[in-house]
Amino acid sequence: MPARLLVLRLCCLALLPIRPAQAADAPYTADWDSLVKHGEPEWFDQAKFGIYFHWSAFSVPAFHNEWYSRNMYVKGSKDHKHHLATYGPLDKSGYKDFIPKFTAEKFDADAWADLFVRAGARFAGPVAEHADGFALWPTKLSRYNAAQMGPRRDLVGELEKAIRKRGLKFIATFHHQWLWGWYPTWDKGVDAGDPRYAGLYGPNAGGPNSFRYDKPDPAPTPAFCAAWEGKVREVVEAYKPDLIWFDSRLCIIPEPYRQRMAAHYYNQARRWGRDVVITAKKIEIPRGAAIEDLERGRMDKITPFKWLNDDSIDWKSWCHTEPAYVKSPDTLVDELVDIVSKNGNLLLNITPRPDGTIPQPVVDALLEMGKWLGVNGEAIYATKPFRVFGEGPTQIKGGHFTEDPNKKMTAQDIRFTVKGDALYAVLLDWPGRQAVIKTLGRSACPVQGEIESISLLGGPGRLAFTRDDDALTVTLPDNKPCDHAFVLKITGLKELAWQP
Numbered sequence: 445m446p447a448r449l450l451v452l453r454l455c456c457l458a459l460l461p462i463r464p465a466q467a468a469d470a471p472y473t474a475d476w477d478s479l480v481k482h483g484e485p486e487w488f489d490q491a492k493f494g495i496y497f498h499w500s501a502f503s504v505p506a507f508h509n510e511w512y513s514r515n516m517y518v519k520g521s522k523d524h525k526h527h528l529a530t531y532g533p534l535d536k537s538g539y540k541d542f543i544p545k546f547t548a549e550k551f552d553a554d555a556w557a558d559l560f561v562r563a564g565a566r567f568a569g570p571v572a573e574h575a576d577g578f579a580l581w582p583t584k585l586s587r588y589n590a591a592q593m594g595p596r597r598d599l600v601g602e603l604e605k606a607i608r609k610r611g612l613k614f615i616a617t618f619h620h621q622w623l624w625g626w627y628p629t630w631d632k633g634v635d636a637g638d639p640r641y642a643g644l645y646g647p648n649a650g651g652p653n654s655f656r657y658d659k660p661d662p663a664p665t666p667a668f669c670a671a672w673e674g675k676v677r678e679v680v681e682a683y684k685p686d687l688i689w690f691d692s693r694l695c696i697i698p699e700p701y702r703q704r705m706a707a708h709y710y711n712q713a714r715r716w717g718r719d720v721v722i723t724a725k726k727i728e729i730p731r732g733a734a735i736e737d738l739e740r741g742r743m744d745k746i747t748p749f750k751w752l753n754d755d756s757i758d759w760k761s762w763c764h765t766e767p768a769y770v771k772s773p774d775t776l777v778d779e780l781v782d783i784v785s786k787n788g789n790l791l792l793n794i795t796p797r798p799d800g801t802i803p804q805p806v807v808d809a810l811l812e813m814g815k816w817l818g819v820n821g822e823a824i825y826a827t828k829p830f831r832v833f834g835e836g837p838t839q840i841k842g843g844h845f846t847e848d849p850n851k852k853m854t855a856q857d858i859r860f861t862v863k864g865d866a867l868y869a870v871l872l873d874w875p876g877r878q879a880v881i882k883t884l885g886r887s888a889c890p891v892q893g894e895i896e897s898i899s900l901l902g903g904p905g906r907l908a909f910t911r912d913d914d915a916l917t918v919t920l921p922d923n924k925p926c927d928h929a930f931v932l933k934i935t936g937l938k939e940l941a942w943q944p
Contacts, residue, residue: 470711474703480732482710484750485719487613488687488735490826491566492784493817494791495810496617496689496754498571498762500578501542501594503798505530509761513539513576514626517634538635539627540644543578543588548595551800553606559802561610563810564817565792566825567687568607569615572600572679575622575691577644583678585671588644595800604683613686615791616679621672621693624664625654658695673701680709687721689737689754689791694728706733723752725844742779743786744842746829748944753783756793757806759849764795770805773812777928778853780813781870782840784824785833785859787942816928819902823861823868823931829942830860830867831890835883858883862940868901869932874924879932884916889937896936902926 472478502513508523515523517534531537560568573579581600582591590599600616607614627636627645636645647668653661664672679685688709694702706722706729713720722734737752756762757776759769780790794810796802817824836857840846853872858881861868871879882888884895898907898918902925909918918932 470707471714472707472710474700474707476703476730476733479703479706479710480730482721482733484735485686485721487719488567488721488789489750491613492789492824492827493565493780493813494567494613494615494789495560495563495565495794496569496571496615496791497794497796498574498756499599499796499798500571500574500576500580500763501539501546501798502574502576503764503796504542504545506764506766506797509765510574510763512763513574517628517631517636534634534636536635538641539576540588540635540641543594546578546590546594546798548590548597548599548798548800551595551597551599551602551796553599553602554609556603556802557606557610557612559807559810560607560612561814563814564821565612567613567615567791568603569617569685569687570600570603572616572618573620573675575619575626577620577623577626577646579675581679581682583675585674585678586643600679600683604685614683615687615689616683616685617689617691618676618679619691620675621664621697622691624668624696625649625652625656625660628652657693660696664696669697669701672697673705676705677708680712684712684716684718685720686718687723689752690722690724690729690734692725692728692739694724695726702729737791739844741844741846742783742840742842743788744840746786746833746942747788749787751788752791753779753788754791754793755779755847756795757809758793758795761795762793764797764803768795768803768805770803770809773809773816774928775852776809776813777816778857778872779847780824781859781872781929782834782853784827785829785861785870787829812928816926819926820870820929820931822863822901823870823933827861827863827868830862830940831942832860832883834859835881836872855879862942865935865940867934867937867940869934871930871932874930875920877920877922879918879920881916881918881932882914884911884934884937885914886911887913891937891939893938894936895934897934899933900925901931901933907932 498510502510507526512523515521516527579589582598583589604614623646629636629645629648630651631637650662723737724734725737735750740755742753783790794806838853838857855873855875857872859870898909907918
């Protein structure tokens with residue numbers, strides 16, 4: 445079906461109510477009351493750790509961050525100044541001109557998927573389309589896609605096959621609602637204002653107020669919203685993702701489009717026989733219909749609902765830049781443990797180069813995470829929160845954008861998880877010969893029972909311990925079994941799992 449006809453059809457659908465009789469085999473209808481009954485799949489609760497990646501033409505300039513595609517047009521910004529000095533005026537050299545340099549000539553989907561497995565991830569996939577308007581699959585809705593330009597390959601399709609072949613769940617993420625007002629499509633002095641390139645830069649959005657976060661003026665047109673929905677449908681139907689993730693600013697897409705998108709995805713998954721889930725930010729799709737995602741942030745307590753933290757392996761960017769600021773494995777392991785202790789999952793972004801290679805510092809950090817999980821994954825995968833998430837002096841602030849590069853966990857910072865009859869106490873640094881756990885002292889302990897045994901994952905046999913009213917004190921071996929964080933497996937206590 446031609447792209448214009450598909451958009452027209454979706455625009456017409458937006459005006460029609462969806463009745464149950466329209467799809468007798470579709471248990472979900474396009475309304476929140478129906479969609480919030482979906483819940484979360486068991487695999488997501490058990491998986492805990494996933495990987496995705498911002499990879500597009502914005503990887504070519506490798507400057508500042510993934511918002512370069514927008515900020516290069518913002519007069520006075522450092523991106524704008526850099527672009528003029530490096531590439532020339534924006535009527536001659538715009539964002540579109542980076543696409544031929546986004547070649548992916550060294551990209552090997554199998555090698556990437558192998559790395560994800562070695563890192564310990566249980567789900568993975570690409571940013572299918574970022575705010576820049578360049579799709580990584582052969583969309584029928586725009587010629588600006590990786591199959592027709594740049595790499596001239598179906599990057600989403602290659603990754604889907606490689607990731608599934610290794611037993612991981614496949615995910616796809618979407619940011620393309622941000623395209624409305626992202627570029628100055630009203631400015632005839634730059635290439636983004638040339639209607640010949642509207643397939644990349646989007647339609648004329650009328651002026652800078654169109655980029656307001658939640659109340660753009662003017663609001664997105666029905667054609668724009670239909671194209672937004674149409675692209676999600678294409679990926680859902682072509683690649684059957686186990687999870688679709690949405691960036692913020694979904695609020696500018698009217699509810700009927702969001703509701704119809706979610707109902708279509710969940711009904712399709714029923715036909716495939718798969719348990720799938722949506723994640724979104726700021727409750728722009730209600731809990732139950734989607735899992736809440738926090739960007740570069742986390743919860744400060746255990747929640748009765750599953751949640752997701754999407755974070756980048758780079759402190760300052762979501763895409764490849766030079767220089768890069770890659771987080772240490774110690775920081776990443778501590779983050780994962782803290783998130784899991786509070787009923788969350790981590791989706792970690794990595795930063796490939798435009799040629800399809802992954803920078804060695806990123807590879808090294810991922811392999812260190814995998815090495816740690818190889819010893820201690822028993823305390824992470826398929827676990828539940830304990831009655832309390834942990835103890836220690838380091839305070840974690842809840843919410844979006846709350847990470848702090850200056851905070852380092854200490855040996856007194858401890859996090860708990862539960863699996864079956866075992867309680868895991870994760871020491872976020874090595875305390876020396878003794879670990880002191882105040883939460884498990886007889887007076888403070890939130891559960892009943894007598895401790896029968898304590899062992900150190902990766903270590904030799906049972907450990908000696910004492911327990912009084914104030915604390916549980918465990919004698920540790922001379923040698924550490926791993927780096928970064930250290931897990932005590934404790935048995936004998938009863939009714940361990942947190943209850944809402």
